[in-house]
Amino acid sequence: MRTPKQKILLALKIIVVTFITTIIAFFVFRNLLLKQEITRVSSKMERDYNCSFSIKNAVFVGLSGLKLSEIILVPKKADTLFKIHQLETSVSLIHLLVGEIQLGTLEINNGYVQLVKNKNGRNFQAFLKKDKDDKLYSEKRDYAKFVYRIISKVLNLVPTDMKIENLTFKLNDDGKKATINFQKLRLVNKQLETSIKVQTKNFTQRIRIQGFADPRNKVADIRFFNIDTGAIKMPYLDERFNLKSSFDSIRLNIQNIDKSGGELHIDGFASITNLMINHAKIANKDVVIKNARFDYRFLLGSDFISIDSSSTVQFNKVKFHPYLAYETEEDTIYKLKVAIPKMKAQDFISSLPDGLFTHFQGMEAEGDFEYKLDFNFNKNKPNQLVFDSKMKKNNLLITKYGEANLNKLNGEFVYRAIINNVLQRPVLIGSTNPNYTPIDQISLYLQKCVLTSEDPSFFSHRGFINEAFKQSIIKNIRTKKFSRGASTISMQLIKNVFLTREKTVSRKLEEILLVYILENNRIASKERMLEVYFNIIEWGPNIYGIGEAAQFYFQKKPADLTLKECLYLATIVPKPKKFMWQFDKEGKLKPFAKQQQKFLSTIMLRRAVLTPEDTIGFSNPLILTGVAHSLLNLKVKDSSAIDSLTVEEPFGL
DSSP: OOOHHHHHHHHHHHHHHHHHHHHHHHHHHHHHHHHHHHHHHHHHHHHHHOEEEEEEEEEEETTTEEEEEEEEEEETTSOOSEEEEEEEEEEOHHHHHTTOOOEEEEEEEEEEEEEEEETTEETTGGGSSOOTTOHHHHSOOOHHHHHHHHHHHHHHTSOSEEEEEEEEEEEEETTEEEEEEEEEEEEETTEEEEEEEEEESSOEEEEEEEEEEETTTTEEEEEEEESSSSOEEOTTHHHHHSOEEEESEEEEEEEEEEEETTEEEEEEEEEEEEEEEEOTTTOSSOEEEEEEEEEEEEEEOSSEEEEOTTOEEEETTEEEEEEEEEEOSSSOEEEEEEEEEEEEHHHHHHHSOBTTOGGGTTOEEEEEEEEEEEEEEETTOGGGOEEEEEEEEEEEEEEEOOSSOGGGGGSOEEEOOEETTEEOOOEEESTTSTTOOOGGGSOHHHHHHHHHHHOTTTTTSSSOOHHHHHHHHHHHHHHTSOOOOOOOHHHHHHHHHTSOOOOOHHHHHHHHHHHHHHHHTTOSOHHHHHHHHHHHSEEETTEESHHHHHHHHHSSOGGGOOHHHHHHHHHHSSSGGGGGGGBOTTSOBOHHHHHHHHHHHHHHHHTTSSOGGGGTTTTSOOOOOSGGGGGSOOSSOOTTSOSOOOOOTTTOO
């Protein structure tokens, strides 16, 4: 009988012998096994992806090396996906025995990878489909586990020593072409150095990537910069999306990737200098951020993904702490928090990106402020949306205005609307213009009607209506587009007097900041703002201001308008040039137009803005008696009507 100790020793001997036998068998038959594996992969490519995969020569070199030549993957009836002339690599045998592939070294000489999209389709289409049997897709997603698994697989495929020469990545998107040629790439002793040539239809440049990379310890510090003079231009984006972008240099630092306690932590920072972006939807000129840095801490758990609030974003002199989270524990919840610590107002103004806030150039301010934003959206409970924006000011004062001099509202000035980038005729906002109407000479009915339909809380809010803004966000999220705004009269006034009607990010951001400054520094009284608003808004084709509108529609002064006429004028404010479509061929209001006015009057009665006595005679038909009548599509032309609106003098300066 063997003792327990002898049994353990015997078991160890059997394991060692079995292991050695397996290793010997592997080395004896490894080339045969390699050919079988290549045949298996080739069959799978043809069966599952309708592709032809081949390797001309494949042999083992030394203990763990592998040398391949002429590796080609060609989708049927499509362009070659990749072709590598020669590839030599080594793998970790220990990881291979446990079913993992970890590259030790890698050498590639001459080859290309190309993605092609044309009238025949995409040569990579077959590889976009998800494998339903793949555990990565079939199991319930644990975000920390899933991402860590992907990161580990990717980093295991990054060799500790790498030498690549003349490897080209090609992109052809219906004739929009870009090539990135790695003329040289070295990773030796954890030091990375490259020489890359980028070529498109519009430019050619050389880029270098340098730095430190240690894939086994999951750390890196890499810099991208231009070998030649000038900025690094982003290829393909300009042709594909009309987005021009460039930068002087980028630095990417990964300090830690660690999974413990069911959570994944990713720490590091990224920085960029002289980032330039140009797109028609962003601004009408180049937007430049001189210096930006993001010190990040990503946290992932089984049911959440987040950017921790210890992260810091800094551009120029502005620094803030963001918190962003996506949670799926019970409901799907999106969270965003932004905290800007106390900073000088002038530092904030001078840090605004060039080209994005052109109307703030030259503005000067005193004092300081701090800001906090709290946003929470539950996809299953949208009406519980949280949007809380708070600014704490300390002796904040605008001492000098930039291009948008808000004090302009308090005096006489010339207003010229811009429609479709075309400057319209000048309209004088002041008593010198006979059509200009002071607020006390505008019918109270009209003031009440327009305020009710456009901005009921105008006299109490500070430029923004929080509840309307929340409802706007909810609808935009539901429709997945900007289908609803939350514009106040203050916002419309700023947009009309100081900005253009272009639909860009720049214009909207400027509008928000200018409204905040206007309303919170009491630059103009509410009464003055409303008076200017009534005298500049468009009321019809080439009709600006209520003085022109009252004459154009009813041959009256604004003070003499009836309730019914005021209800009509209030309902056409959103689309004044299409007023004629509210009337039928008899010159009478169509049912939908009558319903709009009835709806508005009902709201005003319910809010006690009107009394029942105000609506006496409301059933009388609305009749256009001014020039507007001649623009209606009537069955029989009124011979007394003016032919067309061609003379501007009665309504102009």
